Amino acid sequence: MELLQQRILSDGKVLPGGILKVDGFLNHQIDPALLYEMAKELQRLYAGEQINKVLTIEASGIAIATMVGYVLGCPLVFAKKSKTKNISNNVYSVEVESFTHGNTNTVVVSREYIKPGDRVLIVDDFLATGAALVGLKALVEQAGATVVGAGIAIEKVFQGGGDLLRQQGLRIESLARIAAMSDDSLTFC
């Protein structure tokens, strides 16, 4: 998506260790007009798929998921990082490793909000190793619902998570796909 690529080039910063800093418009300060255009593009890509629920993970996925839910006309659910290891019977839960924070979180979603028959679009700001996406997909499958696909803002293709999941049959649409990053430049696919 040209608009997002241009914004990454103008406002993004590449930091050592494979970190792309986009917190000026995507995940600390957020440009909702850009999110709206991104949501419209995901709507176009997933037209006809009868999505009735958007699923993301707190915290930085919530903004884009809100706009995707608004454009698709359906509710969104955000999976929560649990503070406790004592998981109640009222939730589906999964372990998710965080690339950015270098730790593992137990992530939960209430059984009330994903049901068999739901057609779920998973939305997130980043796709790198794919750990969050694998976890969210597992939550949907625990519920007996269908993962229609994933809508991602920025995919770091060189980290391999996206292609591995595509090989397993998951549809993933990423609005900007980064092939390579060096110290202060990046290349899109």
Added chain:
Amino acid sequence: MELLQQRILSDGKVLPGGILKVDGFLNHQIDPALLYEMAKELQRLYAGEQINKVLTIEASGIAIATMVGYVLGCPLVFAKKSKTKNISNNVYSVEVESFTHGNTNTVVVSREYIKPGDRVLIVDDFLATGAALVGLKALVEQAGATVVGAGIAIEKVFQGGGDLLRQQGLRIESLARIAAMSDDSLTFC
């Protein structure tokens, strides 16, 4: 706001200990069409105030803040709960007590994203003791920016935080104001 009050009555649940559960439409599963109407109402209430930034706190404030930013045509910033006590020089920081979780968080916002001259609307899903709002207001003041006011989805008036802050001169617009809650009923102001 009638629409929100009706939704609280139909889908909210009162739990022991002064907890109002609205996670079916506001802070776990979220209805973006409802958020849009809430954002339009805040736009009406704050018309002419030349707000150029929306500030909230992760995680459950992000959804409504996204929609308010979209409707007002300005960016939103969400303050982050810091994982570390070592706060860098690049952020403003403040301590915020959580009523829901019974703990204290260090909350930070990058100095890049709140500047002197900014006219900030603070947005959150709940106002109870006012601790989050006091913290967010302090962050804006550290930056030398102006707090235009606060836009809150649900105020638990009986917990007193809102009225205390109003007495100190802060403008607060709450879209649903709960006067009292008992075991399984609630009364709006």
